Amino acid sequence: MQLRSFNPPPRTLMGPGPSDVPPRILEALSRPTIGHLDPAFIGLMDEVKELLQYAFQTKNALTMPVSAPGSAGMETCFVNLVEPGDKVVVCQNGVFGGRMKENVERCGGIPIMVEDTWGEAIDPGKLEDALKSHGDTRIVAMVHAETSTGVQSDVATLVKLAHAHDCLTIVDTVTSLGGTPVKMDEWEIDAVYSGSQKCLSCTPGLSPVSFNERALEKVRQRKTKGHSWFLDLNLVMSYWSTGAKRAYHHTAPINALYALHEALLILKEEGLEKAWVRHRKNHLALRAGLEALGLTFIVKETDRLPQLNAVTIPQGVDDAAVRGRLLSEYNLEIGAGLGALAGKVWRIGLMGHSSRAENILLCIGALESVLGEMGAEINQGVALPAMQQALSR
Numbered sequence: 001m002q003l004r005s006f007n008p009p010p011r012t013l014m015g016p017g018p019s020d021v022p023p024r025i026l027e028a029l030s031r032p033t034i035g036h037l038d039p040a041f042i043g044l045m046d047e048v049k050e051l052l053q054y055a056f057q058t059k060n061a062l063t064m065p066v067s068a069p070g071s072a073g074m075e076t077c078f079v080n081l082v083e084p085g086d087k088v089v090v091c092q093n094g095v096f097g098g099r100m101k102e103n104v105e106r107c108g109g110i111p112i113m114v115e116d117t118w119g120e121a122i123d124p125g126k127l128e129d130a131l132k133s134h135g136d137t138r139i140v141a142m143v144h145a146e147t148s149t150g151v152q153s154d155v156a157t158l159v160k161l162a163h164a165h166d167c168l169t170i171v172d173t174v175t176s177l178g179g180t181p182v183k184m185d186e187w188e189i190d191a192v193y194s195g196s197q198k199c200l201s202c203t204p205g206l207s208p209v210s211f212n213e214r215a216l217e218k219v220r221q222r223k224t225k226g227h228s229w230f231l232d233l234n235l236v237m238s239y240w241s242t243g244a245k246r247a248y249h250h251t252a253p254i255n256a257l258y259a260l261h262e263a264l265l266i267l268k269e270e271g272l273e274k275a276w277v278r279h280r281k282n283h284l285a286l287r288a289g290l291e292a293l294g295l296t297f298i299v300k301e302t303d304r305l306p307q308l309n310a311v312t313i314p315q316g317v318d319d320a321a322v323r324g325r326l327l328s329e330y331n332l333e334i335g336a337g338l339g340a341l342a343g344k345v346w347r348i349g350l351m352g353h354s355s356r357a358e359n360i361l362l363c364i365g366a367l368e369s370v371l372g373e374m375g376a377e378i379n380q381g382v383a384l385p386a387m388q389q390a391l392s393r
């Protein structure tokens with residue numbers, strides 16, 4: 001086989017992430033690599049921290065990107081905050097709550113599962129019952145935006161409940177950050193993590209995290225060393241702390257951080273509130289088109305994420321064949337169902353730079369053509385006008 005440089009095919013990314021990366025970010029990524037202790041690079045790191053504080057709406061000093069994808073942000077929170085024997089309530093309403101449970105177990109903690117139906121928001125009443133039954137719980141963990149179903153939970157209320165029972169909180173905002181409000185300080189979240197490749201529209205591989213003083217105090221007071229050297233915040237902070245003399249911890253992914261800086265700058269220039277409004281407006285247009293086709297959402301409107309639209313696959317339709325044709329004929333990627341929803345739903349993402357009118361037009365038009373040609377029972381000729389009408393509002 002003759003090996004050549006890899007040139008990816010052109011794609012429109014409307015799955016559960018990664019999202020389309022704008023040319024401005026790709027250009028930033030290709031700038032010359034400099035040393036990771038170069039004063040110019042350290043200046044960039046300080047700006048990345050400041051921009052992340054804006055994105056998370058926090059003043060927390062410990063706000064920085066972990067040099068690995070969202071799963072590493074998740075591990076950073078658990079490895080640093082959970083000690084052997086700690087009881088951790090994990091609210092699970094989809095795939096990612098299950099990964100939190102795994103993390104608790106691997107840290108030697110005791111997970112107490114509070115389970116809700118997939119596609120429904122986390123029920124504060126169930127959390128309260130669990131906290132009453134387990135008075136010695138130390139931490140409550142939850143996913144703000146469940147990417148496996150497209151549901152959003154009321155983090156502000158859940159965090160308040162956890163604090164009333166003297167627990168710290170860990171919140172997954174991988175899919176929410178930049179797409180729907182995440183207000184770390186106002187909601188008093190103790191530890192949060194996210195990902196670069198969803199509504200920030202950066203390349204995958206970085207995980208912004210933020211810890212408040214209460215969470216950091218728990219990290220400092222640990223009786224045992226966490227089992228990960230790489231993710232130990234006591235060590236990582238010697239490289240990321242603002243102003244202080246930086247000590248080598250690991251070689252930062254320098255060019256990836258140029259890209260994240262550019263992505264966060266784009267978000268700052270647009271403004272968080274405007275980004276949230278754009279995601280909502282485009283969701284309404286996509287919804288109008290999908291519902292006009294005859295497809296149904298699995299999450300009720302009030303709990304739905306605008307950036308992740310999960311719809312039921314019509315009866316008798318071959319899931320993989322549809323996604324395959326969208327990719328090969330239209331260069332369009334939509335997401336398959338995950339876990340218990342595999343083969344049952346499609347997950348259509350409108351995240352970050354992917355949340356644009358032209359993408360919605362392509363998606364609705366392509367779906368109508370492919371489903372129509374495959375003989376699916378859909379309504380023909382009404383979806384594009386419905387979508388266009390919603391966009392013009």
Ligand SMILES: Cc1ncc(COP(=O)(O)O)c(C=O)c1O
Pocket residue numbers: 016017069070071072074096143145146147148172174175195204205
């Ligand atoms: C809610 C949620 N948490 C965690 C992750 C893990 O992130 P990554 O795939 O970047 O490791 C994802 C990825 O899709 C996610 O959607």
